[in-house]
Amino acid sequence: MEALRAHQSGEVDPAVHPVVQTERIPTLDILRGVALLGILLMNIQAFGLTDASLDQLIRNPHGGNYWLMTLVHGLFENKMRALFSMLFGAGIILFLTKTRSGSGMDAPELFIRRQLWLIVFGLVNAWGLLWPYDILFHYGIVGIFLFPFIRLSPRALLVCAVVAGLIFSGKLYWQFAEQKQKYEKFLPIAALEKKNKKVKLTDEQKEAKSAWEGLVKEHQYDRKADNADVLAMRSDYSTVWAHQASKIKEMEAPSFYQEGIWDILSMMLLGMALFKWGFLSSRLTTRQYIFLAIGGLLVGQAMAWLSMPSHELEVVNFTKYISGASLPVAGVFMPFERAFSSIGWASLVLLAYRAGIGMWLWKALGAVGQLAFTNYLMQSVLCTLFFYGYGLGYFGDLKLYQLYIVVAEVWLLQIVFSLVWLKNFRFGPLEWLWRSLTYGKRQPMRLTEKTSPVTPVLS
Incomplete structure (x- = not known):
């Protein structure tokens, strides 16, 4: 409990070592597991x-696939990624305030090394595994x-989060x-051509017309281009x-630099504030979580x-x-819609966990969350x-509802893998690699290995 209070107050410990199992906060792992699995609900659409x-x-709003997409979009799109970003923000505080190993570096330097290696992993995910919507690089x-x-107070962090969201x-x-300006420039040109079809446009008018028509074309369905995309991905x-x-x-x-950075920044700052308030570590009262669950989701x-x-x-x-x-x-509401919804979903999860409902499920989700990087x-x-051509080549071949069968299979695989792995190892394979690279030396992997003694870092 003393350690948790130190995390929330922002006090930095004078020594650094990798987090051990006894120091983990269960609710953070559970929420991270929920967010990680939830992200696939949206990502699967772009994968397949x-x-x-x-x-x-x-454009053809009928049938089960349309309603499935609408339901998933309304309930989960960006919400799970927002929750994942919040938890990463909380992780920043945890990393910089927990004790670490005697690596010869102070905590900020270790943190920078940690983030730089995360950027490398993100580049591998994007350019090696060919996943264009990678978030590790941005994180x-x-x-x-x-x-x-x-070191900011929760209230100051909340203000910063709101500003970034705005x-x-x-x-x-x-x-x-x-876009509206391009349309307004196009209107008199369209009226002129309607009045006189043989009118000769100036270079400026041609440019304005081309700009708007190109924008409209981007938002129209092109069957030939769509088929070419599918063929390329196979x-x-x-x-x-x-x-x-x-x-x-x-x-x-x-x-990322024009828009995405502000999205991620706002959610991480919100996560830091929520962690300092004790929200993410289940320190609020049940009544408060009920209020936040109902209010956030509504x-x-x-x-x-x-x-x-x-x-x-x-x-x-x-x-x-x-x-x-x-x-x-949709754009103006987006940062606040996802913040309220994410807090609501997180509150609902924490209420169910606190009620002791389905403890086997929380153990499974906690294991997935503990191996979130690997998963x-x-x-x-x-x-x-599964989807790309150099694999099984199912891209563009499945209906939307069939994609969620794949989601269920991936979820099951990751839950089983996470539970089995943690019976023998301290960290997931990529968590272990990330820590070893950050600290510049091999970290103990198996549960039976002894950990290094805690030593002060250099000032």
Whole structure:
């Protein structure tokens, strides 16, 4: 309990060593397991289908696949990733305030090394395993900027999280405003051409027309391009690599630095605040968790379902979406929708855990969460080998509902693997590698191995 109070107050211990089993906070592992498995609910769609084919379900809103996608989108999209980001923020505090090994380095230097290695793992996940929506690369970068924040009070961290969320909303609104501006420049040109079909446009008018028509084309279904995407993803490794390269570059550079960094930053800061308040370590009262579960899910889900028509209209009729809307509701709500919903889901999980319901389930989820790093990359390995052409080549071949059969199989495999592995080892294989690289020496792996004595770090 003294250690936990030190974590929440932000006091830094003068020595550093890798976390041992007795120091783990069970609820963090359980929530991390829930988030890790929940992330696959959304990622599986990108693993197995093209974006265009998913949009076609929205353009033809009927049948079980449409309602399944709508349900998953409303309940879980971005919420589980947000919870994962919150827990990573809590992990920053834990790393910098728990005691570590006598590595000859102080805690901030070890933390920077840890984050730099995480960036390397993220690059391997993106460029080696060809998963364009990797989050490890982004977490590694954002985490480096966040470690000075650990001494802030929970209230100050919450304010910072809200500010970052507002900037993220503002970025999405700015993008919408730029699109609306292109539409407004196009309108008089369209009216001019309607009045006189033989009118000769200036270079500026041609550019404005091309900009808007290109934007509209991006939001229309192109069967030929969609089939080409499927064919490329069912090809050999080098073809898939070349096909995914542009998307990976977009996600790890422009998209991240323009918008994504504020999304991750806001959720990590919120996680740091929640950890210091004791929320993530199950230190609130049952009444408080009930209030947060009901309030968080009501507010978050209300935002999710209110923004759904805006999201669908953007896909179905982009011109009507831009011309008729004064505010991109889905984009503006996004950071707050996911924050409220994630807190609600986490509260619900903690209430069930506190009630002692299904303790076997919490043990399983805790094991998955303890091996979250290994399991995250395992999902990339399993799904790319199942769907991509250099594996089994099922990309674009399954219906949406069939993808969730794959999800259930991956979940089962990861639960069994995690439980069996932890019967013999302290860490997951990649957790062990990450720690060994961070500390610059091999860490004890088996439960029977002796740990190194704690020694002070250099000042």
